[in-house]
Amino acid sequence: MRSPLAAAAALLSSAALVAGCGLESANTFTPQAEPGLIEPVADEGAEITVGTKNFTEALILGKIAAIALQAAGFEVVDRSGIPGAAPARAAMLDGEVEFQWEYTGTGWLNYLGMPEGIPDQQEQYEAVREADLAxxxxxxxxxxxxxxxxxxxxxxxxxxxGGIDSLSDIAELPVEERTFCVESEFATRGDGFEPMLEAYGIPLGDPQGVPRDNVSVLDTGAVYTATDEGACNFGEVFTTDGRIASLDLTVLEDDRGYFPAYNVAPVVLTDVLEENPEIADVFAKIIPRLTDEVMIELNSRVDVGGETPADVALDWLVSEGLVTRG
Structure with a gap:
């Protein structure tokens, strides 16, 4: 989802990836729903193509968008499950996808190639919004x-x-307790693990900081398991991953504000939005309800409970009164 070091090269080949893999996938089933708080607002025959990347959270959010837009009267073409960030971005730039959820930090760092993220959530949003208008x-x-x-x-x-609750507290632990599990991308990123340790005063490779032998580089899923089993004390996670709750992990506060903001936001082709400004009204009803806690629960229902993103999305929209079952 976030690999700015490879973004430039990936974007150059993304058109081929989209053409080779196609945008269709087994994730394109979208259940029908009737209006609720979201009312019909689209002009007759208005059509919109919704795209998503192919990880759990993106698929759930994509179904939320597709169902909501259908309830609002749009004819929705569902292109869920695009294989990766670069092809997903290219699909929007090429006009093959007209709507997609995206993360502010991803847009800023990966797609726009900015050297560092902005921890303040509103500032990060405003910066990427202004830059991407071009x-x-x-x-x-x-x-x-x-x-x-x-x-x-x-x-x-x-x-x-010792009652640890923040990243700064790690520096107070004995060196032998400063053990980490991280995924390979984060371990090597210019804005990843090593600079984070520098920011918190426990530099990597320093015998008085974090010795390299204290770090295990694992696949993403294995990081969660290894942390839960005590193979390391501190595991790299994504804050809305459902496995955090299911494994009873406690997230430490980033009290020095090292990590940039990755708020999710709807991104629409500007000309499509100008022709259909009611799209913004539809998502104004949805956006305030999408919190970390909500997304953790929805992700968990898919990743832990085995439900489908489409069913989870519909259930949530119905529970919020945004739509009713068709």
Whole structure:
């Protein structure tokens, strides 16, 4: 989802990736729903193509968008499951996708190539919104949901580690307790693990900071499992991942504001939004309801409970009164 170091090269080949893999996938089923708080507002025959990347949260959000837009009277073409950030971005720039959820930090760092993120959520949104207008894309206001990086510890170890609750507290621990599990991308990013340790005064490779032997580089899913099992004290996580709750992990506060904001926001082709300004009204009803806590629960229902993104999205929209079952 976030790999700015490779973004430029990936974007150059993204058109080929889209053409080779296609935008259709097994995720394109969208259940029908009737209006609720979201009322019919679209002109007759108005059509919009909704795209998503192919990870759980993106698929759920994509279904929320597709169902809501259908209830609002749009004919929705659902292009869920685009294989990766670069092809997803290219699909919008090429006009193959007209609506997509995106993360402010991803837009700023990956797509626009800025050297560093902005921790303040509103400032990050305003910066990426203004910059991306030149690309024919309009970012609608973001949700409270901020799916950024974090480090978590198994909850039963919090007291064993002196009641730790922030990243700054790690520097107070004995060196042998400063053990980390991270994924390979984060371990090597210019804005990732090593600069984070520098920012918190425990530099990587320093015997008085974090010795390299204290760090395990694992696949993303394995990071969560290893942290839960105590193979390391601190595991890299995404803050809205459903496995945080299911494994009873405690997320540490980023008290020095190292990590940039990754609030999710609807992104619409500017000319499409100008022709259909009611799109903004539809999402104004949805956006304030999408919090970290809500997304953790919805992600967990898919990743832990085995439900489909479409069913989870419809259930949530109905529970909020935004739509009714068709």
């Amino acid at each position: 690309n024919g894309l309009t970012w609608l206001p973001p949700a409270p949901l901020n799916n950024t990086y974090a480090f978590a510890v198994r909850s039963e170890a919090v007291e064993e580690l």
